[in-house]
Amino acid sequence: MNNSARAFTAPGKAFLAGGYLVLEPIYNAYVTALSSRMHAIVKNNDSSELLSSTVTISSPQFQMGEWKYEIDNNDLVKIPTEVNQRNNPFLEATVLTVMSYIQPKEKFNLEITIFSDPGYHSQDDTTTRLSDNKTKKFLYHSKPINDVAKTGLGSSAGLVAVVTTALISAFKDGSISDLQNIIHNCSQIAHCYAQKKIGSGFDVATAVYGSIIYRRFDPDLINELFQHGFFKSQDDEELKQSFATALTGLVESKWEFNSTRCTLPPGIRLLMGDIKGGSETPKLVSKVLKWKSENVLQSSELYKCLNQANLDFIDALSELHRFYVETPATYKESLAYLQSTNVAALSKAEYTLQQPDPKLTPFVSLIEAIKRIRANLRDLTAYSGAEIEPQSQTVLLDNCNEIKGCLGGMVPGAGGYDAICLLVIEDSIDEFVDSTKEDIKFENVAWLNLHEEDDGIVEEQVNDYSGLL
Numbered sequence: 001m002n003n004s005a006r007a008f009t010a011p012g013k014a015f016l017a018g019g020y021l022v023l024e025p026i027y028n029a030y031v032t033a034l035s036s037r038m039h040a041i042v043k044n045n046d047s048s049e050l051l052s053s054t055v056t057i058s059s060p061q062f063q064m065g066e067w068k069y070e071i072d073n074n075d076l077v078k079i080p081t082e083v084n085q086r087n088n089p090f091l092e093a094t095v096l097t098v099m100s101y102i103q104p105k106e107k108f109n110l111e112i113t114i115f116s117d118p119g120y121h122s123q124d125d126t127t128t129r130l131s132d133n134k135t136k137k138f139l140y141h142s143k144p145i146n147d148v149a150k151t152g153l154g155s156s157a158g159l160v161a162v163v164t165t166a167l168i169s170a171f172k173d174g175s176i177s178d179l180q181n182i183i184h185n186c187s188q189i190a191h192c193y194a195q196k197k198i199g200s201g202f203d204v205a206t207a208v209y210g211s212i213i214y215r216r217f218d219p220d221l222i223n224e225l226f227q228h229g230f231f232k233s234q235d236d237e238e239l240k241q242s243f244a245t246a247l248t249g250l251v252e253s254k255w256e257f258n259s260t261r262c263t264l265p266p267g268i269r270l271l272m273g274d275i276k277g278g279s280e281t282p283k284l285v286s287k288v289l290k291w292k293s294e295n296v297l298q299s300s301e302l303y304k305c306l307n308q309a310n311l312d313f314i315d316a317l318s319e320l321h322r323f324y325v326e327t328p329a330t331y332k333e334s335l336a337y338l339q340s341t342n343v344a345a346l347s348k349a350e351y352t353l354q355q356p357d358p359k360l361t362p363f364v365s366l367i368e369a370i371k372r373i374r375a376n377l378r379d380l381t382a383y384s385g386a387e388i389e390p391q392s393q394t395v396l397l398d399n400c401n402e403i404k405g406c407l408g409g410m411v412p413g414a415g416g417y418d419a420i421c422l423l424v425i426e427d428s429i430d431e432f433v434d435s436t437k438e439d440i441k442f443e444n445v446a447w448l449n450l451h452e453e454d455d456g457i458v459e460e461q462v463n464d465y466s467g468l469l
């Protein structure tokens, strides 16, 4: 076992394009990794006094945030016992999956401390603590984790990914990049098990790999593992063995999926707004899937148009990268022009009438792609009855377009009343936020203090957490 303490972080996500379509393994989605990250510090303590192996996970920002799992080294595919009967399905599934995979033979005593950056949860009723060297700042809540409102950045995916990394690093040598695929596969399995369903996995993949163009893995990979009686086979040695073999095979195999790294073009910033109110993703998804199965022709036509708009969005972003690399000075001139206009508010006809400079064309392609994504999501809303871009969000996004420097925005992920994501010229961000502050049109939005940080899991300096552990 590895004895020195280590620290890791995994990012939250903003799902900009590809919601719903990404549930099928034929569509690409675009997901941005965020500066809000989930942290885990792992220590391997002396185990000589313990009767059985233990993983103690504490989350000191939340009341009752400690889970202590006892593990039977002779029966590792068994659900671990939480000694105080506290339930955290995501931690339990992670400990179970990693232990079943690693199968450690010797007794151990691991201690993991989790911290989450301020962006993940509501900041009401919190106190702030800084690490000794002031590099880490966390908010401490007065309630247990389940009673604190989330902002929708994928806290469970970040948690599973970073705790998987902490556990695997305690038993296996190698850098993050050596272990990344194993970490990804274990995290997807654990997250599906905890959620009791197999989603597209975009949030887990982003937590592991960072900002990505994502096409999902075949859900049958995990379905087949679950059919092995997933972890239920305590009394049957043969079943346990076949499960362990299937799990190892799956964790160590190369899954077919797309996780091509990407990043927003220079000078363009992501701005995310948390909206008062909220929506339940599973309800929205089931409405869309029901409508889709009952309206095969209409839905395939709409999916085709929405997919084309998503692909145009992805292409426009890579075209902007090319533009910057080939002619950085002209690119910066265009950014400066866009900073002083509200091109996103103009229709294509109005825009063409104004005959602007052709050097703006790649930016206009991006603006137009965002508009078409939104138009298709509004059609999906109308046809399926799932409130994906509801009227109040349409009004809000249109109002954002009226402000100089905004290139457009969308409802992220499953949409609904949870959040909005905007792409804004970087140098306009402060002015943009200021101009919304006293304006009643934006009274329901709280701008989140975050930006894109395109890295997935990274190793951090343990010293940066001293004073907090």
Ligand SMILES: Nc1ncnc2c1ncn2[C@@H]1O[C@H](COP(=O)(O)OP(=O)(O)OP(=O)(O)O)[C@@H](O)[C@H]1O
Binding pocket: 059, 062, 065, 088, 089, 090, 114, 115, 116, 145, 146, 150, 151, 152, 153, 154, 155, 156, 157, 159, 203
């Ligand atoms: N800091 C944390 N400490 C301990 N457990 C956590 C922490 N953050 C998240 N969790 C676990 O994850 C659960 C929340 O997961 P859930 O999937 O409901 O939200 P989410 O991943 O933030 O959702 P969304 O995809 O909408 O952002 C919590 O109930 C808790 O079990």
Ligand SMILES: C[C@@](O)(CCOP(=O)(O)O)CC(=O)O
Binding pocket: 015, 018, 019, 020, 021, 022, 023, 152, 199, 200, 201, 202, 281, 285, 412, 413, 414, 415
């Ligand atoms: C609707 C869906 O495509 C995206 C959900 O995104 P979010 O949880 O709203 O960020 C579901 C999924 O991909 O698992």
